[in-house]
Each structure stands twice: as structure tokens, then as C-alpha cells.
């Protein structure tokens with residue numbers, strides 16, 4: 649794998665995760681974020697997570713010194729092979745930033761948005777120069793460890809762009825999943841939102857606390873989901889007839905009143921329950937320490953997955 653030049657635009661939680669993954673794989677990174685404290689935050693995150701990355705395995709040329717923070721978007725993207733956009737999830741802002749990236753990028757650069765929600769066809773509407781180079785490449789937090797990246801092209805995206813992008817994310821030790829179409833929320837987040845919606849109903853109705861809902865996943869379905877997704881999990885739960893039996897037996901549960909499918913209103917009371925509940929779950933442990941615990945666990949879990 650040759651060393652590439654990557655650009656990261658927007659260096660919050662996800663942008664920083666991409667920076668760490670790109671650096672760990674031996675690439676050069678140019679980063680841009682207008683927030684005054686952005687560079688200091690990124691360098692702190694790198695210092696904090698580098699030992700985790702080393703433990704997981706980094707490229708022989710990997711170095712934190714391969715990161716350059718620049719003061720404007722043009723300098724970040726002008727020479728990049730892959731540009732990863734990670735600005736806040738607001739349509740107008742995303743379109744404006746992507747149009748500017750499109751204007752300043754090399755014609756053969758791949759321009760990827762990390763958006764959790766927007767379809768690529770919507771985002772590329774604002775790009776007049778090379779809309780065929782725009783894709784969605786949606787990662788999962790922490791980006792430097794979780795391998796999945798969902799790739800989707802829009803109406804104007806060239807097949808060649810998707811193929812090149814898939815190869816680059818493959819070489820970044822990721823598991824790129826190329827979607828056959830595009831939908832709001834892509835795949836992973838659509839599934840998580842369905843779960844999140846039901847979890848909020850359960851807390852709102854006083855059936856369980858946030859901690860109890862989390863326990864119901866951690867000691868139950870969550871353990872299986874690290875190995876098998878919802879379809880194969882149910883297939884194995886259907887005895888000799890597998891999925892056929894499951895559909896006959898539990899098909900009716902897909903209908904109301906078992907499933908609510910409409911999000912509860914985020915009232916002040918519900919917000920308080922959820923915010924207080926999750927804070928209480930952390931107790932005296934800081935979010936940074938919880939992240940370390942999560943990362944240690946993920947590394948072991950991914951090791952197990954590779955053994956299977």
C-alpha cells in the first residue's frame with residue numbers, strides 16, 4: 649500500500665477518529681476545522697488513543713507527525729486523494745462545505761461525507777465541478793477501531809468512484825459495505841434508530857431505567873450481535889425449520905401493539921430521565937475512562953471475531 653494524502657474537514661468526534669485511523673495506517677493527513685481549540689483537541693485525542701492503536705497494530709510508517717493542521721479548507725483539500733467531510737449534521741452547512749471541497753479538490757479526489765442521515769444525491773446537488781466523485785462513507789464511533797463503513801453513491805456518482813473508495817477503505821483495514829441504493833440514515837443507523845425509539849418508549853413509560861435497558865442489551869442480544877446480525881440470530885432461534893418457523897411464530901409481533909414505531913416526544917421529563925440515568929450509570933467514571941474501557945473491550949472482541 650502506498651502512502652496517500654488524506655484530508656479531514658471537521659475534526660470533532662468523527663473527524664478525529666478518521667485522523668487516527670488514517671495516521672495509524674501510515675498516511676499523511678491535512679486537517680481543517682475553524683474552531684479555535686480544534687488542533688489542541690485533536691492532538692490530545694491522538695496522545696490519548698495512540699497506545700490503543702499501537703496495541704491493535706499500526707503501519708510501520710505510522711506517525712502522529714504526519715498530521716498537519718491548516719487554517720483554511722483549500723489548503724486542506726488541494727492535494728488530497730481522499731477527503732473526508734465531518735461537519736455538523738445540518739443540510740445547508742454540509743452542502744456549502746461539500747461545494748467548497750468540490751471546488752478546490754483535485755479532479756480525481758474522492759470526496760466522502762461521514763453523514764449519518766443524508767443521502768448522497770441530496771449532498772451532491774450543490775457540487776457543480778465533479779459531482780461524480782461524491783459519496784457517503786458513513787463510519788461508526790470509534791472510527792479508529794470499528795471496521796464498518798457504509799458506502800453509498802448518489803444519482804450522479806460514478807461507479808469508478810465507488811470502486812476506488814471501496815479499495816481505499818479496504819486498505820484502511822475496514823469492512824466497507826457498498827449499498828445498492830440510498831436511504832436516509834443508511835443501514836446501521838436505521839437499525840439503531842428503531843432500537844433507540846423503543847428504548848425511549850420503555851424509559852418514558854417507566855417500565856425500566858436507562859441502566860436496565862442497557863443491561864437488557866449487554867447481557868442478552870448484544871452478545872449475539874457481535875457475531876451474528878438479526879437475521880442469522882433469528883434463523884438459529886427457529887429450531888430445525890429456522891427462519892420459516894420464526895416468521896410463522898413471531899411475524900404477528902411486528903404489528904402494533906408490540907411495536908410502537910413512532911418516536912416518543914422528547915419532553916423535558918424524558919430528556920431528564922435519559923440524561924440523569926446515563927450520568928448515574930457512569931457514576932464517578934469520566935467519559936474518557938469509559939472510552940478507554942470500551943476500546944479495550946472492542947480490541948478483545950474483534951480478536952475473537954477474527955478467530956471465528
Ligand code: NAD
Pocket residue numbers: 657658659660661662663680681682683686733734735736737745762763764765786787788789
Ligand atoms: P461534532 O460536533 O463532534 O464535530 C463537528 C466538527 O465540525 C466540530 O469540530 C466543528 O468545529 C466543525 N465544523 C463546524 N463548521 C465547520 C466548517 N464550516 N468547516 C470545517 N469544520 C467545521 O460532530 P460529529 O459527531 O463528529 O459528527 C460529524 C459528522 O459525522 C456528522 O455528519 C454526523 O452525522 C456524522 N457521524 C457521527 C457519528 C457519531 O457517533 N458521532 C457517527 C457516524 C457519523
